[in-house]
Amino acid sequence: MSAADVVIAPVSGKSDFNAFIDLSYRLNRDDPHWVPPLRAEVVELLTPGKNPFHEHAKVQLFLARRSGKVVGRISAHYDELALTQPVEQGMGPGTGNWGMFEAEDEGVAHALIARAEEWLREQGMTRILAPISLSIWEEPGLLVHGHDHSPMVMMGHNLPQYEGWIESAGYQVAKRLLTYDVMVQDGFPPLINRIVALGEKNASIKVRPVDKKQMQRETAIILDILNNAWSKNWGFVPFTETEKVYGAKKLAPMIIEGANMIAEIDGEPVAFMLSLPDVNAKLKTMGGKLFPFNWAKLLWWLRNPQSEGFRVPLMGVVTKLQNSRMASQLAFMMIEYIRRYAVANHGVKRAEVGWVLEDNQGMVAIADAIGSKMNREYRIYSKAL
Template identity: 45%
Template sequence: MMPLQIVPVVTPAELDRFIALSDRINAGDPNYVPPLRMERREALSPKKNPFFAHADVQLWLAIRDGRDVGRISAQIDHMAPPSPDGPHGHFGLICAEDDAAVFAALFETAESWLKARGCRRALGPFNLSINEEVGLLIDGFDTPPMVMMGHDPAYAGSRIEALGYAKAKDVFAYTSSFEHDLPEPVTRRVKRGPPPGLVLRPLDMHRYDAEVDALTDILNDAWSDNWGFTPVTEAETRQLAIALKPVIDPRLTWFAEIDGDVAGFVVFLPNVNAAIADLKGRLLPFGWARLLWRLKVRRVKSIRVPLMGVKRRHARTQKGIMAPFHLVHIARSQARALGYRHCEMSWILEDNTAMRGILDALGARIYKTYRIYHKPLA
């Protein structure tokens, strides 16, 4: 067997190889969706992605006999919360052929980089942030991933566990069909209308930047008690908002105001993955036209709820408890009228009992599980 090289990604050409590798590794998987390469370049660019402003990041390629056979990232997010186990770093973007030696060499390289910078524990995968794609798919390989969700080969989990990594947390993706009404107890409650003082309103595209700022404030407050919570910066949400603006539909994004305070929101995002699955990661020369036609005219049939939250000071009040049900009901009704047939609500931490209780009450069920691993670094 030819010797294996692990080389840092430095040049634009190497970055392109890093991005393209996942398409080749997953070429035989009918449920894999090639990501848009332009979007991946921006996500991995220190000039374009605000995450790099508060994180150190390094990418590597594994090469054997002149052929790329694996990749990995290591990153230290300086905004991540401190750990009782001491400083920790993250790994991510793991993708490799089903070869124990390749996985071992990639992780040894990433771990050495983290240890040299004082980290005592490795945690991941995060691609690149805990506020982006997280976890390795361990259950639910039989369906394609929704927009901004990952998809991994079935062998990857066992390869990572063989290197001493254990479960830190599982996160779930829930699915819900629009073919049926919400469960009767929920339907009965929302048909009474919002309680006095709870007002629902759609996203105002004329005040888009201010609406994004309000969403960021709610998000950082509502999620602050979650495991691993790392604040989302205004620059990060602004960048995401710019990227998503062409596909955001104000009829599918709603805010809840409680006694005049903008206190909650829900975002239903058209499943762009269903529109790009056959574009092979390329928007040129005709990909943009196909994408927009499929999203705006033909419409995809699936939708994802990537973000929902209510400020903590309202969360245990009657109005705060009812807000998520009214938000989902009105956005879901709009989505159903627009022709969407089912949605994914993700991702949800396994110990987020409040959100899981809401999803259970809404009749949603778990259909994908992603695992976050950790390992002490000696």
């Protein structure tokens, strides 16, 4: 359908805000692999004062209506921290974003994208990277491969037709983000076991589980390593101190001590690996609502989650060790220790690693070495304004 009869307007007031959130539940309800996010989490994501992203970003939400009916949505935004990053790393001056994208048809999609572009031009932006919802650390990219199975925790899922609609609006692929699926129940290849055994003989190496009783300290250690380890990566935007505190609070309920590791060399933290139970498998039955009873079910499940799948969303090794044998050895040790624990204590059979930048040769090599296979591809698109 054409965009001529579509009216795009900024979100204004509580009714519009609720309509913005509710639309995704309507448009995706017939997709058997879509996992309804907790509505309270979406509200928090989009609300200044609750999500510290808004402390260094400007966000405008838009709704599309046709004959008074809500038929699409989009967020247009830019991150002031991203604007300070080197251009060669993807972000940089003049880079704006849009995300939270949903549309009933191609005409609606093009009208929404055009309005987001107009707003970003008004803010002085000269190029777009999208979709990013809202931060690069949350749900970046459009799913283009892997629609035939549900995403794991903290990964997005969208209608397959969005790919063609976005590309027909003049967008080019800027970067591919990949996830890898690996069966873990029976262990890794012998080479990995030998590398782990050699590391265990090195007295300077200590790989330890996180201490949930010191979660604030542990999160600070992990995010400090992350800010260092990812500082040269494409798309990198550093965490602020406020975001570190916020991250600790958000991650704490899902952190299982034996499934999350920090590696030290001579007492200095130099690497970490996070692994989370696939809470999406539980959320899928909840329809996005915690109340009246789902909150108790979720909290009970998180006390000792039994899940066939775990996801490794983040890992990092400090820059001074990257591209060294030590870096890969620490990675394999953390992976193996997490595997042993998760299989023995939580019934895990498979793990998902990612997202991984398509040109991150080190991580792609690790994924290959443990026998994983690429199972999902997300794309971040670019366009000059």
